[in-house]
Amino acid sequence: MNIRIGLIQFFSITLLFELGTALVVNLGLEAGKDAWLSILTGTVIGVIVFMGYAYLYWTYPKLTLTGYTRKLLGKYIGIPVSLLYIILFLNLAGRDLRDGSTMLAMATMHNTPLFIISTLMILSVAYVLHKGVEVLTRTSLVFTFIVLLIGIFCTLLLMLSGSIHLHRLLPVMEDGLRPIAAAVLQQNYMFPFGEMISFTMLMPYLSNVKKGPWVIAAAILTSGLLLSFTMALNISVLGADIVSRAPLPLMPVISKISLSDFIQRVDVFVVMVLIIGVFFKIAVFFAAAMIGISELFGLPYRRMLYPSALIILFTSMLDARNFTEHLEEGGRLLYRVYPIFVLLIPAILMVLAAIRHHRSAPRSG
Amino acid sequence: MKTRAKAAFSVLLVCLQLMFFLSLTGCWDSVELNRRAIVSGVAIDRGPNEEQKYVISFQIIVADEISGENSRGVSPVTLYTGRGRTMFEALANASRQTARFLSLGHVRVLVISEAFAREGIKGIMDVLERESDMRLTTLFFISKGQPAIDCMSTLTVFGKIPSNDLVEKLETTSKQFGYSYKMEVDDVIRGIQTIGGGPLINGVYVSGARSKADTKKNLETIEPQAIIRIKGLAVFKDDKLKGWLEGEAAAGAALIRNKIKHLPVIIKMKDGSYVSCNVYQSQVHIKAELTDPEHPVFSVRITQQAAIKESSNDLELTDPQVLKDISVKIAEVTHQQLETAIVSTQKLKSDVLGFGEVLERSHPRGWKKIRDRWSRIYATSRIEIATEAVIRHTDMRTDSFQVNKPE
Numbered sequence: 169m170n171i172r173i174g175l176i177q178f179f180s181i182t183l184l185f186e187l188g189t190a191l192v193v194n195l196g197l198e199a200g201k202d203a204w205l206s207i208l209t210g211t212v213i214g215v216i217v218f219m220g221y222a223y224l225y226w227t228y229p230k231l232t233l234t235g236y237t238r239k240l241l242g243k244y245i246g247i248p249v250s251l252l253y254i255i256l257f258l259n260l261a262g263r264d265l266r267d268g269s270t271m272l273a274m275a276t277m278h279n280t281p282l283f284i285i286s287t288l289m290i291l292s293v294a295y296v297l298h299k300g301v302e303v304l305t306r307t308s309l310v311f312t313f314i315v316l317l318i319g320i321f322c323t324l325l326l327m328l329s330g331s332i333h334l335h336r337l338l339p340v341m342e343d344g345l346r347p348i349a350a351a352v353l354q355q356n357y358m359f360p361f362g363e364m365i366s367f368t369m370l371m372p373y374l375s376n377v378k379k380g381p382w383v384i385a386a387a388i389l390t391s392g393l394l395l396s397f398t399m400a401l402n403i404s405v406l407g408a409d410i411v412s413r414a415p416l417p418l419m420p421v422i423s424k425i426s427l428s429d430f431i432q433r434v435d436v437f438v439v440m441v442l443i444i445g446v447f448f449k450i451a452v453f454f455a456a457a458m459i460g461i462s463e464l465f466g467l468p469y470r471r472m473l474y475p476s477a478l479i480i481l482f483t484s485m486l487d488a489r490n491f492t493e494h495l496e497e498g499g500r501l502l503y504r505v506y507p508i509f510v511l512l513i514p515a516i517l518m519v520l521a522a523i524r525h526h527r528s529a530p531r532s533g
Numbered sequence: 534m535k536t537r538a539k540a541a542f543s544v545l546l547v548c549l550q551l552m553f554f555l556s557l558t559g560c561w562d563s564v565e566l567n568r569r570a571i572v573s574g575v576a577i578d579r580g581p582n583e584e585q586k587y588v589i590s591f592q593i594i595v596a597d598e599i600s601g602e603n604s605r606g607v608s609p610v611t612l613y614t615g616r617g618r619t620m621f622e623a624l625a626n627a628s629r630q631t632a633r634f635l636s637l638g639h640v641r642v643l644v645i646s647e648a649f650a651r652e653g654i655k656g657i658m659d660v661l662e663r664e665s666d667m668r669l670t671t672l673f674f675i676s677k678g679q680p681a682i683d684c685m686s687t688l689t690v691f692g693k694i695p696s697n698d699l700v701e702k703l704e705t706t707s708k709q710f711g712y713s714y715k716m717e718v719d720d721v722i723r724g725i726q727t728i729g730g731g732p733l734i735n736g737v738y739v740s741g742a743r744s745k746a747d748t749k750k751n752l753e754t755i756e757p758q759a760i761i762r763i764k765g766l767a768v769f770k771d772d773k774l775k776g777w778l779e780g781e782a783a784a785g786a787a788l789i790r791n792k793i794k795h796l797p798v799i800i801k802m803k804d805g806s807y808v809s810c811n812v813y814q815s816q817v818h819i820k821a822e823l824t825d826p827e828h829p830v831f832s833v834r835i836t837q838q839a840a841i842k843e844s845s846n847d848l849e850l851t852d853p854q855v856l857k858d859i860s861v862k863i864a865e866v867t868h869q870q871l872e873t874a875i876v877s878t879q880k881l882k883s884d885v886l887g888f889g890e891v892l893e894r895s896h897p898r899g900w901k902k903i904r905d906r907w908s909r910i911y912a913t914s915r916i917e918i919a920t921e922a923v924i925r926h927t928d929m930r931t932d933s934f935q936v937n938k939p940e
Contacts, residue, residue: 275665280561335890339897406669407723410662420719423668432670433638 172375177305179387180312181448182367186391187315188449189267190360192418192442194411195399199351201337201408204400206351211392213352214361215385217511220518221368222381227521229377233368234460237513240520247464249513254460256509257366258476261453262483263498265290268446269484270491275419276439286484289443293451294477298470301373301455304448311444318437319394322422323401325431331405331424358502360395361388362510363449369456415491416442454480570633571596573610574642574696576681577620577657579649585616587623587656591635592685592696599693608749609693612686620660637666641696643718644674644737646681650767650774655725658772661718669719672700675767675774677736679743687739687746687761695761702763703735707794712784713763714792724769729907730884731769733786736777738762770883770908778877785874788835788867789886791817798839800862802846809843810863810924821892823899830915831888833871837922839863844933851931856924863922871918884911 196203196210228236234253238246269285277285296304326332341348367384374380402417405424411417418438426432457476462469488494574592591613598609615627628635643661645654661667676684689698707714713735724732739759745751746759766778766786778786787793796812815837822830839860841850849855878885889907893900903910 277562278665284561335894338894342893342897406719409726410719410722419665420662420669424670424717424719426670433668 171300171302171373173302173305173370173373174375175379175383177309178370178374178380179383181305181308181452182364182384182387183312183391183394184308184315184445184448185363185367185452186360186388187394187441188360188445189264189271189442190395191398191445192271192416192438194402194414194417195359195395196351196356197408197412198354199347200343200412201403202341202348203351203403203408203411204337204396205341206348206356207392207396207399209348209352210356210359210361211389211396213357214364214392215388217362217514218364218367218385218388219381220514221364221371222385223518224368224514224521225371225374225381226377227525229374230372232372232459232463233365234464235372236521237517240517240524250460250464253509254457254464256506257369257453257457257460258479259483260363260366261450261457262480262487263494263501264446264449264453265480265484266487266494268442268450270494271416271442271446272439274491275416275435275442283485286481289447290450290477290481290484293447293454294473296451297455297458298473301370301459304451304455308448311448315441315444318441319398322425322434322437325425325427325434326401326405326421329425329427331421332401334404336404336407337400354499355502358506358510361392362506363453364388365510365514366452366456368514369459370452450480564634564636568633569636570594570631571636571639573639573694574644574685574699575640576644576646576676576685577649578646578681579652580616584618586618587620588614588616588682589620589623589627590614590682590685591627592694593631593635594694608688608747610695612682612747614682620657624660637664638668640667640671641700642672642674644676644681644684646676647678647767647774649681650675650734650769653772654721654769655772658718658722658725662722667718669717671718672703673716673718673721673732673734674699674737674763675734677738677765677767677777679738683739683743683746684737684761687743687759688749688751689761690752690757699737699761699763702761706763707792709795710797711763712766712787712793712796714787714790724885725772727884727887727889728904729889729911730887731771731773731775733778733790733885734767734769735763736765736767738764768878768881768883768885770881775881775883776877778874781870782873782877785867785870785872786878786886788815788871789817789819789833789874791815797842798863798866800859800866802848802862804846806846807843808841808846808848808859808862810839810859811842812837812839812863812867812922814838815867819888819891821888821895823892823896826899826902827910828914829892829896829899829903829910830917831891832917832919833875834919835867835871835921837863837867837920839922839924841924841927844927846933847935849932850927856927860922860924863924864920867920867922868918871920875916875918879912882908882912884908888914888916 196206199206224236231239234250237250241249265286269282269289272285273280273282296307371380402411402421405421406417414420419435422435422438425434454476458469458473461467461472488497571594572591573594576590578588580586580588592610593613595609595611597603598607613627613630615623617623617626645657685695687695689695692698692701703713703715716732716734721732721734739746740762741759743759751758766783767774768776768778784796793815798810798812800808800810802808815835818834820832844850874886884907888911
């Protein structure tokens with residue numbers, strides 16, 4: 169682990185990872201027009217959960233998740249659990265690949281086979297990872313600027329074309345707290361902020377042990393605010409009903425932009441944001457899986473890259489027959505499987521680490 | 534051995550990379566511009582039976598005629614009609630007649646015939662929302678008492694493309710002298726979903742000799758034989774057309790929806806002469822009181838600013854009191870407009886003016902109790918109107934000139 173990655177790079181990759189697909193989909197719409205509130209709640213939960221990961225990182229700053237799993241749980245439980253984590257990361261990468269390519273197919277490329285879109289996307293991810301995680305994080309810095317610029321530009325255009333009607337967000341909390349709580353419990357406490365578990369694999373690269381996790385937490389907060397803002401924007405342009413029925417609400421929102429019939433049809437920006445977001449999401453999961461594999465099996469990182477790319481590609485293709493099935497399955501995973509990996513196992517690890525730390529502390533002191 | 538393996542691997546990699554160029558050459562989805570037929574407007578009529586329920590006419594731009602040396606001097610747009618049980622089938626049937634791919638990305642206007650609107654437009658809306666090529670900024674019209682196809686087959690003087698002419702007409706009238714305003718696809722969808730109400734959609738019709746409208750002869754005479762006109766607002770209840778608002782009622786409706794930019798107001802003075810004013814700003818505030826849940830009380834407060842445009846009589850416009858009198862009269866006219874609008878929508882039992890939304894925003898709890906019966910309650914609810922107008926200036930003259938005025 170000689171590579172050191174700066175804090176700004178980590179901030180930007182966290183931001184892009186969190187915005188990823190979440191920016192373009194209809195997030196938290198179970199809460200109706202209060203979706204933005206449920207996203208904010210989800211962000212707070214996400215930061216708290218992440219601080220748990222940060223505690224583990226501070227205890228073992230040199231080890232990855234799979235590393236300290238084996239240290240804390242012992243060889244016989246640790247190795248299977250680490251393997252499960254690797255499978256989880258590959259599966260998440262595959263799911264995001266499917267998400268991204270289907271959305272692209274729905275939005276613009278109706279006739280292009282899904283397989284081709286997915287192949288091109290996973291190959292570009294594999295290429296960047298072939299160059300190393302460092303390159304990935306530096307790339308993210310460039311793309312963060314692009315995404316933020318697009319965001320500012322589009323918001324300005326929407327404001328100028330007079331499509332924003334804030335009263336569509338009113339009345340806030342019409343049905344009380346219950347729908348928000350339901351949305352948080354169904355989706356927002358896990359998606360997208362629960363996926364930060366993959367960063368436990370990357371954090372040993374942090375150049376600054378003390379400040380690093382705080383910077384990442386700041387990035388989570390920022391991305392949560394941006395997501396919440398975007399969803400509020402979507403609802404104020406189209407109304408909660410249309411947004412909840414649109415798989416990609418950002419597309420119709422952007423299509424409302426029309427400045428004196430001159431600036432219009434800027435939906436290509438959304439496609440760009442979509443591709444960038446999906447790219448970094450897959451890349452982070454993929455990198456997490458690769459780091460895990462190389463560490464667990466003692467293999468060089470690059471040798472397993474293309475085989476894993478194939479695995480991801482085929483999981484994404486074989487995962488469901490259509491997008492609805494894919495989303496339904498995702499919902500079930502989000503409910504039943506991911507919490508085990510995102511909350512339960514890290515919690516157990518934290519307790520164990522705390523006990524061990526407590527025991528060993530007096531001796532060392 | 535190792536170096537050879539490495540060399541082989543890199544050769545393999547290069548081959549792989551070269552293969553990617555194959556996939557980058559052409560997108561599957563690309564359709565070159567010269568293979569596209571750009572649709573500028575769509576008209577939807579009700580067919581005679583279920584098998585041909587949707588009769589869709591596409592006004593397609595003939596690019597060669599708009600600009601370019603290949604122009605043959607024929608009509609700048611052409612019309613293809615398809616029929617089907619669903620919108621999509623009709624579209625497919627229409628595109629079978631065309632030599633090029635129908636490109637729906639630039640549809641500016643969508644005209645639905647009144648007959649279809651009375652039956653319900655729900656079936657039309659889904660495809661407009663779902664189709665990723667369509668934009669939500671397409672403008673909606675209801676063809677008043679005529680088949681919708683007439684609006685698509687009328688050649689217009691300004692602009693070669695009739696649909697663009699219609700868009701521009703709407704933009705001009707909404708900025709001056711008019712109550713019509715932009716209603717786009719998502720406005721209509723949200724309108725259909727408002728509880729106890731519906732969308733408010735501009736009416737359009739072709740006046741004059743409709744039989745001559747679709748030939749170039751329409752443009753050869755100084756006075757066009759047929760003109761597309763925007764007139765009236767169609768009141769919907771849910772997705773069905775219930776009636777029309779015209780004149781005063783339409784102006785009142787647009788005022789309540791806060792969509793009016795300029796509106797002429799003509800006042801009759803005591804001596805029988807007229808004063809014309811231009812209202813150039815109106816601001817509406819609607820408040821809801823819900824002391825008794827069955828009888829909500831609304832108060833509509835409107836403040837307007839106006840300028841005097843015409844006063845060919847002997848009024849002393851230098852006297853502030855006279856201006857005050859005139860502004861009171863403007864307020865009375867506005868009051869009348871708002872009242873007609875409210876009364877006529879109450880008669881149609883459709884809350885197109887958005888009072889329900891005001892109630893929902895200010896009294897969410899009480900709203901929930903009555904929203905199922907809202908259209909009935911709306912029809913009998915009391916709406917108080919308070920109008921106020923200020924005349925800011927009298928334009929370039931004060932008093933009007935008088936004939937042989939004795940000193």
